[in-house]
Structures are given as C-alpha cells and as structure tokens.
Amino acid sequence: MRRFLNNLTSRITRKQAWLGLLGLISFLLFTGLTVWSGHVVRSLTDQQMAGRWSDEGGVAQVSCFLSADAGLTPEGIAALEHSLDAALTEVSVTPPNEKARLWVDSYSARGKVTVQGQQSKVEVNAIGVGGDFFLFHPLELLSGSYFSGSDLMQDHIILDQDSAWQLFGSYDVEGMQVMIGNVPHIVSGVIRREESKMNKMAGNGESTVYLSYDSLTRYGNSQNISAYEVVMPNPISAFALSAVRKNIGVDEAELEAVENSKRFTLLSLLTVLKDFSYRSMNEKAIVYPYWENIARGWEDILAMVLVLRILFLLIPAVLLVILLVSMWRHRRWRFADLRDRFEDWMERRRLKRAQTPKKEKKKKHANAQ
Numbered sequence: 001m002r003r004f005l006n007n008l009t010s011r012i013t014r015k016q017a018w019l020g021l022l023g024l025i026s027f028l029l030f031t032g033l034t035v036w037s038g039h040v041v042r043s044l045t046d047q048q049m050a051g052r053w054s055d056e057g058g059v060a061q062v063s064c065f066l067s068a069d070a071g072l073t074p075e076g077i078a079a080l081e082h083s084l085d086a087a088l089t090e091v092s093v094t095p096p097n098e099k100a101r102l103w104v105d106s107y108s109a110r111g112k113v114t115v116q117g118q119q120s121k122v123e124v125n126a127i128g129v130g131g132d133f134f135l136f137h138p139l140e141l142l143s144g145s146y147f148s149g150s151d152l153m154q155d156h157i158i159l160d161q162d163s164a165w166q167l168f169g170s171y172d173v174e175g176m177q178v179m180i181g182n183v184p185h186i187v188s189g190v191i192r193r194e195e196s197k198m199n200k201m202a203g204n205g206e207s208t209v210y211l212s213y214d215s216l217t218r219y220g221n222s223q224n225i226s227a228y229e230v231v232m233p234n235p236i237s238a239f240a241l242s243a244v245r246k247n248i249g250v251d252e253a254e255l256e257a258v259e260n261s262k263r264f265t266l267l268s269l270l271t272v273l274k275d276f277s278y279r280s281m282n283e284k285a286i287v288y289p290y291w292e293n294i295a296r297g298w299e300d301i302l303a304m305v306l307v308l309r310i311l312f313l314l315i316p317a318v319l320l321v322i323l324l325v326s327m328w329r330h331r332r333w334r335f336a337d338l339r340d341r342f343e344d345w346m347e348r349r350r351l352k353r354a355q356t357p358k359k360e361k362k363k364k365h366a367n368a369q
Contacts, residue, residue, distance in 0.1 A: 023316035030312035037302055037309070041264045044298060046291040049136050050261035053104065053231045060234035061136075061260040062244045065227055065292060067285040070254040072225045074130060074213065077107055083247035084232060093233045103232035106131035106149070109213055110289065111222030115157075116179035117167025124163050125208040127289075128216025136229050137291065144174035144189025147212075154212040157185045160193040162207040181219030185211065202293035227289050234261075256286050263295070264302060272303040 042048065050061040066072055088094070088102060095102050106129060113126040134146035139158075147156035157178060164171050164187075167178060176187045193199075193208060216222045228248065234240045241259045248255065262268055272279065288296070 019319055023319040026312045026315035030309050030316075033305055033309045033312065037305055040298060040302065044295060046137050047260045047263065047295055049229070049231045052135075058233060058235070059231055060240035060262070061229070061231045062240050063227065063229045063258045063260055063292065064244060064248060064250075065256045065258075065286050065288055066225060066250060067254040068223050068226070068287075069285065070224065070250045072107075072228065072248070072250055074107075074225075076249055077105070077130070077225075077228065080228075080244070080247050080249065081105065084230070084243055087243045087247065088233060091235055091239070093235055103230055104132050104135060105228065105230035105232075106133040106136050107213065107225050107228045108133060108289065109216060109222050109225045109227075110287075111216050111220045113180055113209065113211070113216065113220035115163065115167060115209065118176075119169055120166055122163060122166050122207070125206055126216055126220055126222075127208060127210050128213035128220070128222055129210055130213040133210075136231075139191040142171045142190045142192050144187065147188045149212065154214045155183070155185045156188040156212065157215075158189050158191055158210040159187060160191055160208055162193070163209055164190045166207070180211070180215065183215075183219055185215065198294055198297055199290070202290040202297065203288075204290035226287070227292075231261075253284060254286075256284060256288075258292075260295070263299065266306070269299070269303045269306045272299050273307070276300075276303065 047061070050059050053059055053061075084103060093102065108130070109128045111126050111128060112123055114121060114123045130149040132148060132150075134148070142161060142164075144158070146158065157180070159167065159173070161171060164173055167173075168176060171190045173187050174189055177184050178187060179185070191210075193204060195205075199205065211220075213225070228244075230240070230244060232240050232243075238259070241257060245252075245255075245257050
C-alpha cells in the first residue's frame, strides 16, 4: 500500500496538486452553500405550510395578494371556498371522512388601531386576520396562545413584545384586558417580532398587533382584505394555483398569485435569474405584506447564491473531465487486454467448478472408509 501511494504521489505534478486542491475547495464551497440554502428555505415558516399540512406531499400552498381596490370580502371568500370544494370534487378528490379537512385557508388586512392598556394608550400597526392565519404564520409566542377565525368570540388580540411592554410593562399578560374603540378585548398571547434588518426593511419594523378582521374593520383604521392564503390538494401540477385564480373573483390587474410550495425549487430560482432585471417592476397597485417581502428578498439572494453553487460545482466537474481525458490518452491498456483478462478469469472459474465435484467425491469416499 505504501509503495502504491509513493508511486501515485510521485506521478502527481505540483500543477496537478494545486488543481486537485482547487477542485476540492470548490466542491466543499458548493456543499456548504447548498446546505445553507436549504436551511434558509426551511427557516421561512410562512412558506412551509404545505409541508406542515401533509408530510406525504400532493398539496400546494397558494398566496394571493390584492390591491386596495380588489374588493374581496369575507362573503367573497366564503364563495371561493365553496368553489374550491366543487373543483376538488370534480377531479374526484374527497375527504376520507366527514370530519377530515382537505384544505385550510386564511385572509388578512392591514391597518392601525389605538389600544388602551393598564399603563398607556398606543396607536400601533394592526393585522386583521380571519380563518386559520396562525397555521400559515406560526409566530414565536413569548406567552399565551393563538386564536382562530372559527372562535365564537372575535374579541381576542395578540400583542408583540413592544406593545405588551408599553401597555402592561410585562410579557406575561395572557388573559389581560385592553380597550379598542371602547370595546374590551382579551389578550390571547404575546409574540416575538423579529428585529433583523431584513424584517425591518420588509415592513415589520414597528410594533404590530394581531386581532380579528371583524374587530379591525369595526374599531380601527383598516384597508380591504389584502392577502388570501390556502393549502389544498394539488393532484396535478398547478391545479391549486389555477383553481384559486379562476374562482377568487378578482380582476387579474388587482391580483398577484404565488405558489409558495415551489417558489424555491431549482427551476423557480432559475426563472428568478432570467427575470432578474425587471422582476421588481410592479405596475399593479399591490403592497405586499411583510412576510411576502421577506420571501421575495430571499428569492433574490438564493438565486444569486445558485449562480455561485453552479460555478463551484462546474470547477471540480471540469477538472474531473480533464483528468479522465488525460487518463484515457495516457492509458497503458487496450480493450483487447480487458477482453483477454476477462476470458482468462472466466476460464479459471470454469476449471475451478470442474475440479470441485472431484474433490467432493474424494471426500465422500474417504468418509465412507
């Protein structure tokens, strides 16, 4: 073994050694960037609802972002839900039992509310939510729990760490009461709002509370529904996206639809690169919520990282091809040699098999004596 290694190293020139080291470093960089990219995608929990809903696949998460003039209402969403049920039934996708849910959805609107607590009164950004919003957006809870759009009482509110401290001087305020428009609301929980630069630039840099869409429209200064999200069966490619676009009842000029569950695939990131020079141009009067701004920001970053990944993979691939071509040109064997060696090996096996019965016969004869 030592002689083999000595012979091998003696044949490697300094240039070949440097090229080999370059190939190894490039491959390690490719591996590192690939692992890091996967970690980033998994950390974007707002984009991972499809995986949380079904670990078997076959579902898609779709988000629709609407202009202020789109005019989508809770009644319109109820009609959309009925249409989605009909679309699934039409392709023979039905729940396994009466209690099973094939899909789940949520909607939200932005606005501002004035909240009165024990210590102060503050005006904060507000997101009015309906449906199962916190299934799509599992914000980190410091205390308490989420509320659901299906709750009988729509008087719950979730504070972030800043508003909780301003209103109560504490984060442990589950069950406490605040006043919004002279109407009492119960604090369901307190969430941690991320304070990264990306989060601030995306539009989530100020104190924000979450309450029901009904409360926001009644007691706050609100816009119309600006986001609708659904995760549903996707029996064929783009079925869910097409079904939502077709049945949402909003003009295409007032709508931007995204299939979240495939936006970070290789093909999608290559599309981002292809459209990179003009993808940020937006002729529609749509203001994205902060979680979509974050996702779009990471799309750009991961698309550029993909370029580096391809480059770092090409370097060792090209070096490997060069090595194989060089080995081929300087080979000391011919195919005829390989054929002769194979035939010799087959002949030795034939002779060995022919000798085995004779040995067994002699052994049996000796045992009989």
